[in-house]
Amino acid sequence: MPVNTVPTADWVTLEQLAEDPYPVYDRLRAVGPVTWAPQLGRFLLTGLDDCRFVEANEDLFEIEQEDSPLKRAMGEVMLSKNEPEHGVERAAINPALRPKVIAEVWRAHFEAHARQVLERFRGLGPGADINADFALPYAAMNLGVVVGLPDVPWTDVQRWSLAFIAAVANVQEDPRVSEANRIANAEADAAIDRRMAELAGSADPSMISVMLRAGLPPDLVRANAKLAISGGVNEPQHVLTSGVHALSQHPDQLAAVRAGEYTYTQVFDEVVRWMPPIHTLMRRARVDVELNGVTMPAGSLVWILLGAANRDPRHFEQPDRFVVSRPRRPHLAFGSGPHICAGSWAARSSIAEVAWPLLYDGLPGLTPVDDDARFHGFFFRGLPGLPVTWETENTK
Numbered sequence: 030m031p032v033n034t035v036p037t038a039d040w041v042t043l044e045q046l047a048e049d050p051y052p053v054y055d056r057l058r059a060v061g062p063v064t065w066a067p068q069l070g071r072f073l074l075t076g077l078d079d080c081r082f083v084e085a086n087e088d089l090f091e092i093e094q095e096d097s098p099l100k101r102a103m104g105e106v107m108l109s110k111n112e113p114e115h116g117v118e119r120a121a122i123n124p125a126l127r128p129k130v131i132a133e134v135w136r137a138h139f140e141a142h143a144r145q146v147l148e149r150f151r152g153l154g155p156g157a158d159i160n161a162d163f164a165l166p167y168a169a170m171n172l173g174v175v176v177g178l179p180d181v182p183w184t185d186v187q188r189w190s191l192a193f194i195a196a197v198a199n200v201q202e203d204p205r206v207s208e209a210n211r212i213a214n215a216e217a218d219a220a221i222d223r224r225m226a227e228l229a230g231s232a233d234p235s236m237i238s239v240m241l242r243a244g245l246p247p248d249l250v251r252a253n254a255k256l257a258i259s260g261g262v263n264e265p266q267h268v269l270t271s272g273v274h275a276l277s278q279h280p281d282q283l284a285a286v287r288a289g290e291y292t293y294t295q296v297f298d299e300v301v302r303w304m305p306p307i308h309t310l311m312r313r314a315r316v317d318v319e320l321n322g323v324t325m326p327a328g329s330l331v332w333i334l335l336g337a338a339n340r341d342p343r344h345f346e347q348p349d350r351f352v353v354s355r356p357r358r359p360h361l362a363f364g365s366g367p368h369i370c371a372g373s374w375a376a377r378s379s380i381a382e383v384a385w386p387l388l389y390d391g392l393p394g395l396t397p398v399d400d401d402a403r404f405h406g407f408f409f410r411g412l413p414g415l416p417v418t419w420e421t422e423n424t425k
């Protein structure tokens with residue numbers, strides 16, 4: 030489809046991207062800011078400004094709607110829609126996720142969950158996995174209350190989340206993945222329906238309740254609650270764990286944070302810039318669009334490479350380095366434009382204001398057992414596990 034003059038990257042594979050996308054991004058930048066990858070059937074964008082441009086201009090680049098994997102997995106979610114439909118649903122959930130509501134309502138829940146999970150984690154003793162045994166239950170419990178399902182066990186929230194994510198990525202149409210997704214949808218829908226009946230007419234601050242008050246029909250309340258479940262567990266889990274790993278690699282920076290020279294919020298912003306948990310978003314060109322001298326024909330699929338944009342050397346000095354004191358600049362870990370993450374304030378508060386300070390205060394000397402943690406994944410990137418150790422009465 031594109032003409033021959035388009036810079037081409039026919040060597041990029043999904044396996045390389047999942048293993049380590051950063052050398053791929055460097056090589057792509059050397060080819061050009063906009064490249065065509067015929068084997069993937071997509072244009073690839075590595076520059077922060079170009080990525081922002083695509084997300085900001087929905088008249089030029091829309092969310093791909095034909096055969097949307099998000100819709101297949103969870104129903105008519107807002108992330109599968111363009112304006113104006115998207116804006117109506119987004120406005121409906123925002124009141125549950127604003128910084129003021131996080132501070133006044135949800136933060137107390139995050140603190141209670143963190144203390145509860147820490148208690149159990151401490152009981153497991155050194156060698157416990159911060160990713161599986163702390164970050165996962167903590168993220169799932171937090172999400173359960175924010176969505177409005179406080180009585181659903183966190184293990185169900187986590188299982189549904191994994192089933193939805195797997196179904197979104199189920200390009201091979203594995204029947205086991207489809208069946209797990211069918212079960213997760215049936216269970217989540219039943220729990221959301223029960224909750225909608227309980228919350229009718231109430232002033233509850235949860236996502237389900239604010240969507241009801243905004244007048245969204247039940248199928249959209251269900252779909253968007255499931256969207257939050259799919260996106261609200263895995264990403265905070267990975268960021269919490271990545272931060273513990275990154276700080277352990279930079280003990281001087283950890284010491285400066287512990288001494289109050291820098292805040293955990295600065296740590297949060299640098300962790301998500303340096304290692305975003307989501308590496309790509311997709312859009313479709315509505316018309317022929319020229320960007321940096323490359324024409325992307327109408328109908329082209331475009332990958333916005335968030336991980337590459339966050340290390341764009343024109344925006345970040347020594348972009349591969351983890352530097353907590355880095356001047357604050359916009360990054361794309363949460364996307365940008367109309368679909369910018371709705372849960373970023375909840376994630377920031379739960380991890381930077383609550384979990385990390387509690388962990389470093391409560392587990393003196395907290396550090397990974399080994400130095401060989403390896404990130405994995407492209408669509409979702411994180412550490413599969415991170416066993417940690419800390420000082421105990423026996424080791425002091």
Ligand code: HEM
Nearest residue numbers: 107108257261264265362363364365368369370371372376
């Ligand atoms: C560190 C954690 C998180 C990261 C890095 C993250 C990242 C993202 C990204 C990249 C997008 C797509 C944005 C776009 O297309 O421009 C997104 C959308 C979204 N996220 Fe998050 N997310 C996180 C946590 C959460 C949490 C905790 C929730 C729920 C409480 C949440 C709810 C959503 C929703 C509802 C959308 C769709 C927004 C829309 O279509 O308007 N996210 N997130």
